[in-house]
Amino acid sequence: MTDTPVLSVRNLVVEIPTRHGVLRPVDNVSYDIQAGEILGVVGESGAGKSMTGNAVVGLLDSPARITSGEVLLSGQPIQNLRGEALRRLRGKKMGMIFQDPLTSLNPLLTIGDQLTETIQEHLKVGQTEAQERAIAALEEVGIPAARSRIDSYPHEFSGGMRQRVVIALALCAEPDLVIADEPTTALDVSVQAQIVALLKRLCRDRGVAVMLVTHDMGVIAEAADRVAVMYAGRLAELGPVREVITAAHHPYTAGLMASTPLASQGKERLRQIPGAMPRLGNLPDGCAFHPRCDYAQDSCRANPGPTLDTCDGRAACWFPLNIKEKSEVGA
Amino acid sequence: MSAIIRIEHLTRVFDVSKPWLNRVIERLPKALLTAVSDVSFEIEENSVYALVGESGSGKSTIGKIVVGLVPPSDGHVKIEGVDLATETDRDKVEAVRADIQMIFQDPYASLNPRWRVREVINEPVSAKGGDVTGLAEKLLEQVGLSAKDAAKYPHEFSGGQRQRICIARALASGPKIIVCDEPTSALDVSVQAQVLNLMSDLRKELGLTYLFISHDLTVVQHMADKIGVLYLGRLVEEAPRDRLFDAPKHPYTQMLFAAAPRMDGFGREVEPPKGEIPDAINPPTGCAFHPRCPIAVDRCSKERPEMRKIGDTRVACHLAE
Amino acid sequence: MADIQQDIRPSRLHRAWNSDLGWSFRHAPVAVASTFVVLLLIIGAVLAPFIAPHSPFDPGSLNLMNGFTPPGQANQFTGDYFLLGTDDQGRDVFSTILYGMRISLFVGFAAVLLAMVLGVTLGLLAGYLGGWTETIIMRVADVQLTFPAILVAMLIFGIAKGITPPEYRNEMAIWVLILAIGLSDWVQFARVVRGATLVEKNREYVQAAKLIGRSPFAIMLRHILPNVLNPVLVIATISLALAIIAEATLSFLGVGAPPTKPSLGTLIRIGQEFMFSGEWWILFFPAATLLALALSINLLGDWLRDALNPRLR
Incomplete structure (x- = not known):
C-alpha cells in the first residue's frame, strides 16, 4: 500500500439547478480509498450514493455538476477533466460496474x-x-x-x-479504481454470493481500490473494509465496517441497522425510523436527520449542521452513540 | 385452525413459442415453459404463509393464480372451499373475490397516476356500487396516512406512502386474505420496516391471512409462520419458520441460506454456490436441482422426488432425512 | 425531487401555468412564437366575417374591374385599395385567405378528430384484447399503410363522390373531404395507442383493477385511456398540420373544396395559373399562410413531444 490513496474525494459538492432552487445531492463529502481496499457506500434512495460515484467518474447527467471540492486519483486532480482526457482515464485508471x-x-x-x-x-x-x-x-x-x-x-x-x-x-x-454501483441488486441470492466473492477476490489479488455502492447492509458487511453511510447527500458516518455495524455512532446508522429484519429476528415488530428522508429541496436546518432522531437536542437544529470534520471524524453528529466515556457516564 | 386456502397439484404452463409463421419457417418446436409444476400446500386461517425462491421459481405465478389473475393449467386452488377457476355460481365467485386481495411489488406502477387517492382506494367498493362515504379517509388513517391525503x-x-395506499385499497373490500407479491422489495430498509410493521399490526387487528411472496429470506423469516421454498416451479421444502431456519432439509434450501449475505458476516469467506438456475423451458430431468446438488446420486437425475413428511417438514428430496 | 408540494391551490389556469408543462412552455421561445402564430391565424379565421373587408362569396360585391390589383396599390381603374391585392375575379386576396383558412382549419380539426376517435378506439381494443381482434385491426392498418395517405384519401373521396347525388356534391364536398382525410389518418393513432396499451395493461394498477372484477370495457376506458393520452395529443397536433396540408393537396388537385367555397389549397390552385404572368400575389399569400400555419403547428407538436417525454425532462 502506498501512502497516497488511490481515490481521494475532498469536500465534494454536486449541485443541480432546478426551477425550485439549487439542489445539493452531494454535499461536502470527503473520503479516501486505499489500494486493495473496498469502501462500501450505503444509504437509502435519494441519499446521494450513486451520484457520488457518478461524480467521481465524471458521468453526471446535465444539469448536475461538481461545483466545489476535489477528486484526486492517485494524487492527481481529475474533477475538471473533460472529453478525451476523461474518457481515457475512465477505461485505463477507473473501471465501472453498473446495476x-x-x-x-x-x-x-x-x-x-x-x-x-x-x-x-x-x-x-x-x-x-x-x-x-x-x-x-x-x-x-x-x-x-x-x-x-x-x-x-x-x-x-x-x-x-x-x-x-x-x-x-x-x-x-x-485500472487502479473500480466503482461498482449496486452490482448485485438485479441478481438472485445465489448469484449475488458468487459476484460478491469474485469482487473480493479480485480486489485482494490485484490490489484494486473498490468503491461498492449498495443499499444492502448484508453485502456491505461481508465485502467492505470500511463503510460510508450517506444521508440526504451528506456523510453521516465513516468507519471500519465492523465498528459501524455493531457500534454505530450516528443515530441514523444505528436506526438503519436495527430496522433490517436481520437485526430484529425473533421480535414482534421491527425497529423503525419514523418519517422518511427529506426531499433535497426541503432539507431541515442543521443536522438533516434531526426531525427523525430520538436523541435530537436544540443544538442539532442550529446551523451549520455537524460534519465529520467538526465532530469526532467518525460520525457527523453532535451527540454520537456508543462512545466509551459516554456509556460509562450513562451506566 | 382450518385451511382457508387449499392448493392441490397446481400446474401452470405458458406457451412461449415464437409466432406460428416463424415456427413453421424455422422448424422450431413449440416452446412450453412450466412456471409452476405440481405444487400443493395449504394456508391456515389467520396465518402468514411465505413462498420464497429465486427468479423463475414460479412464486409470483402462484400468487397470480391464487387471486385469479392467471388461470391454472391443471390442479385446483380452493379458497374457502370454492374453486374460482371452475365455480359457476356467480354469487359464490363474487363473495370469494371480495375476500381476497393483492398487494403488488412496484408501488409506482400499482396506482393509476391519473386518479386521486380517494378514487383509487374506493374503487373496489364503488365498482360494485357500494357505499364509499368516508371509506378512503378511514382507511388512510388506518394505514398511517392522513385523511387529507385522499384528495392528492x-x-x-x-x-x-404509496405502498400504504396500496394496502388501504386492498383493505377496502374487507378481505380475509391478502396475497403480498414482494411488497417491500422496492422500498428502502427503514421504510420496509414501517410497512412490514403495519402489515403485522393489520393482521392482528383484522384477523387477516397473508400469502407472502418474497425472495428476501430475512423478510420471510421475520414475517412468516410457515414457509414454502420453490425451485424452478416446484415446491422443494415446506416447514414452520423456526424449523426451516434451524434445520433446512433440502440441499437447495441449505445452499440458499448459506449464500444469503449476513449482517454479522464480516469478511466471511464462504464457497459461493455453484452453477445457475437452469432454463425453465428445458428443466433437468428427475429432481430439478440435481445438476447443482452437492449430494446428488444417480436416482436424482431419473426420478422426480415425491413430497415426504419428516417431522413438521415436508421435503421433496430422495436423500433428505 | 423537482415537484415540491404546493399547499396553496390557486385557479386551474394558474396551476397549469406553474406546472412542469407550463414551465417548459415559458422556456421554449419557439413554442411561444408558434402558439402566437397559430392563435393569430385561428382568431383571424374564426372572426373572418368581422375582419375581412370584403365577402368573397357574395358575387354582388365583386367588381371585375378590380381584377389583378397588385398588393398595397390602388386599382388603376376604380381606385379601390386592397392590402394583399386581388385575383382575376377581383376578389380581395386577404379576405379569401381568411375565409379559406376557415375551411382549411375546419376540415383539419374535424378530420383529426375523426382519425383520433377511430384510431384510439381501435388501438385500445387491439392492444387490450389481443388475439384475433388485434390481428385483424393491425393487419388492416398495415395494408392501409402500404398506400400513400393521399392516395387513400383520393380513393375514399372518389367513392364518396360517386355515391352522392350530383345536386348535393358541392355541399357534401367538405364532409367527404373530412371523411377521406380522417379515414386515411387513423392508423398512426391506432399503432401508438396499441403500443402504449400493451405497456399499460401489464402494469400493476391494471392488474389491481382486474382483481377487483372490473369489466374490460371499464378498465380500458377508466384506467388505460387516460394514461395513453399523452402520445395521442402529440400525434394529434402533428396530424393537424398534415391534415391541413392533405386538404390543401386534395383541393389543389381539384378534388377537394369547390371553388365556390375555396380553402387555402383551392386558392393556391387558382393562384398558380397566374404565377408566370406576373400576378405572383395571388399564389404567394395563400401559400405563405399555409406554410406559416402548418409549420407553427408542427413546431408546437415537436415541442409538445419533447415536453411530454419523461426521458428528456
Whole structure:
C-alpha cells in the first residue's frame, strides 16, 4: 500500500439547478480509498450514493455538476477533466460496474470484440495479445470455457454471467479504481454470493481500490473494509465496517441497522425510523436527520449542521452513540 | 385452525413459442415453459404463509393464480372451499373475490397516476356500487396516512406512502386474505420496516391471512409462520419458520441460506454456490436441482422426488432425512 | 425531487401555468412564437366575417374591374385599395385567405378528430384484447399503410363522390373531404395507442383493477385511456398540420373544396395559373399562410413531444 490513496474525494459538492432552487445531492463529502481496499457506500434512495460515484467518474447527467471540492486519483486532480482526457482515464485508471449489466454491454458486438477493443485502447498490445488477455480476463471472472464463448453476444449469457463479463470489461485494462454501483441488486441470492466473492477476490489479488455502492447492509458487511453511510447527500458516518455495524455512532446508522429484519429476528415488530428522508429541496436546518432522531437536542437544529470534520471524524453528529466515556457516564 | 386456502397439484404452463409463421419457417418446436409444476400446500386461517425462491421459481405465478389473475393449467386452488377457476355460481365467485386481495411489488406502477387517492382506494367498493362515504379517509388513517391525503394524486407520495395506499385499497373490500407479491422489495430498509410493521399490526387487528411472496429470506423469516421454498416451479421444502431456519432439509434450501449475505458476516469467506438456475423451458430431468446438488446420486437425475413428511417438514428430496 | 408540494391551490389556469408543462412552455421561445402564430391565424379565421373587408362569396360585391390589383396599390381603374391585392375575379386576396383558412382549419380539426376517435378506439381494443381482434385491426392498418395517405384519401373521396347525388356534391364536398382525410389518418393513432396499451395493461394498477372484477370495457376506458393520452395529443397536433396540408393537396388537385367555397389549397390552385404572368400575389399569400400555419403547428407538436417525454425532462 502506498501512502497516497488511490481515490481521494475532498469536500465534494454536486449541485443541480432546478426551477425550485439549487439542489445539493452531494454535499461536502470527503473520503479516501486505499489500494486493495473496498469502501462500501450505503444509504437509502435519494441519499446521494450513486451520484457520488457518478461524480467521481465524471458521468453526471446535465444539469448536475461538481461545483466545489476535489477528486484526486492517485494524487492527481481529475474533477475538471473533460472529453478525451476523461474518457481515457475512465477505461485505463477507473473501471465501472453498473446495476444492469445489459446497459453496459453493446448488444451488437461480441464480448470478445468489446474486451479486445477496450484492451487495445488502453494498453499497447497487438490483436493476438489482446485476444489472449481477453480470454484470461474472462477466465479470471469465472466464465467457463472462455475460449469458446468469446465470440458470443451479450444476450446469449445469463444475468450473472453478463455481470461477470462487465466485471471482466471493467478490469481488463488493469485500472487502479473500480466503482461498482449496486452490482448485485438485479441478481438472485445465489448469484449475488458468487459476484460478491469474485469482487473480493479480485480486489485482494490485484490490489484494486473498490468503491461498492449498495443499499444492502448484508453485502456491505461481508465485502467492505470500511463503510460510508450517506444521508440526504451528506456523510453521516465513516468507519471500519465492523465498528459501524455493531457500534454505530450516528443515530441514523444505528436506526438503519436495527430496522433490517436481520437485526430484529425473533421480535414482534421491527425497529423503525419514523418519517422518511427529506426531499433535497426541503432539507431541515442543521443536522438533516434531526426531525427523525430520538436523541435530537436544540443544538442539532442550529446551523451549520455537524460534519465529520467538526465532530469526532467518525460520525457527523453532535451527540454520537456508543462512545466509551459516554456509556460509562450513562451506566 | 382450518385451511382457508387449499392448493392441490397446481400446474401452470405458458406457451412461449415464437409466432406460428416463424415456427413453421424455422422448424422450431413449440416452446412450453412450466412456471409452476405440481405444487400443493395449504394456508391456515389467520396465518402468514411465505413462498420464497429465486427468479423463475414460479412464486409470483402462484400468487397470480391464487387471486385469479392467471388461470391454472391443471390442479385446483380452493379458497374457502370454492374453486374460482371452475365455480359457476356467480354469487359464490363474487363473495370469494371480495375476500381476497393483492398487494403488488412496484408501488409506482400499482396506482393509476391519473386518479386521486380517494378514487383509487374506493374503487373496489364503488365498482360494485357500494357505499364509499368516508371509506378512503378511514382507511388512510388506518394505514398511517392522513385523511387529507385522499384528495392528492399518487405522484405526491413517496414509495413507502404509496405502498400504504396500496394496502388501504386492498383493505377496502374487507378481505380475509391478502396475497403480498414482494411488497417491500422496492422500498428502502427503514421504510420496509414501517410497512412490514403495519402489515403485522393489520393482521392482528383484522384477523387477516397473508400469502407472502418474497425472495428476501430475512423478510420471510421475520414475517412468516410457515414457509414454502420453490425451485424452478416446484415446491422443494415446506416447514414452520423456526424449523426451516434451524434445520433446512433440502440441499437447495441449505445452499440458499448459506449464500444469503449476513449482517454479522464480516469478511466471511464462504464457497459461493455453484452453477445457475437452469432454463425453465428445458428443466433437468428427475429432481430439478440435481445438476447443482452437492449430494446428488444417480436416482436424482431419473426420478422426480415425491413430497415426504419428516417431522413438521415436508421435503421433496430422495436423500433428505 | 423537482415537484415540491404546493399547499396553496390557486385557479386551474394558474396551476397549469406553474406546472412542469407550463414551465417548459415559458422556456421554449419557439413554442411561444408558434402558439402566437397559430392563435393569430385561428382568431383571424374564426372572426373572418368581422375582419375581412370584403365577402368573397357574395358575387354582388365583386367588381371585375378590380381584377389583378397588385398588393398595397390602388386599382388603376376604380381606385379601390386592397392590402394583399386581388385575383382575376377581383376578389380581395386577404379576405379569401381568411375565409379559406376557415375551411382549411375546419376540415383539419374535424378530420383529426375523426382519425383520433377511430384510431384510439381501435388501438385500445387491439392492444387490450389481443388475439384475433388485434390481428385483424393491425393487419388492416398495415395494408392501409402500404398506400400513400393521399392516395387513400383520393380513393375514399372518389367513392364518396360517386355515391352522392350530383345536386348535393358541392355541399357534401367538405364532409367527404373530412371523411377521406380522417379515414386515411387513423392508423398512426391506432399503432401508438396499441403500443402504449400493451405497456399499460401489464402494469400493476391494471392488474389491481382486474382483481377487483372490473369489466374490460371499464378498465380500458377508466384506467388505460387516460394514461395513453399523452402520445395521442402529440400525434394529434402533428396530424393537424398534415391534415391541413392533405386538404390543401386534395383541393389543389381539384378534388377537394369547390371553388365556390375555396380553402387555402383551392386558392393556391387558382393562384398558380397566374404565377408566370406576373400576378405572383395571388399564389404567394395563400401559400405563405399555409406554410406559416402548418409549420407553427408542427413546431408546437415537436415541442409538445419533447415536453411530454419523461426521458428528456
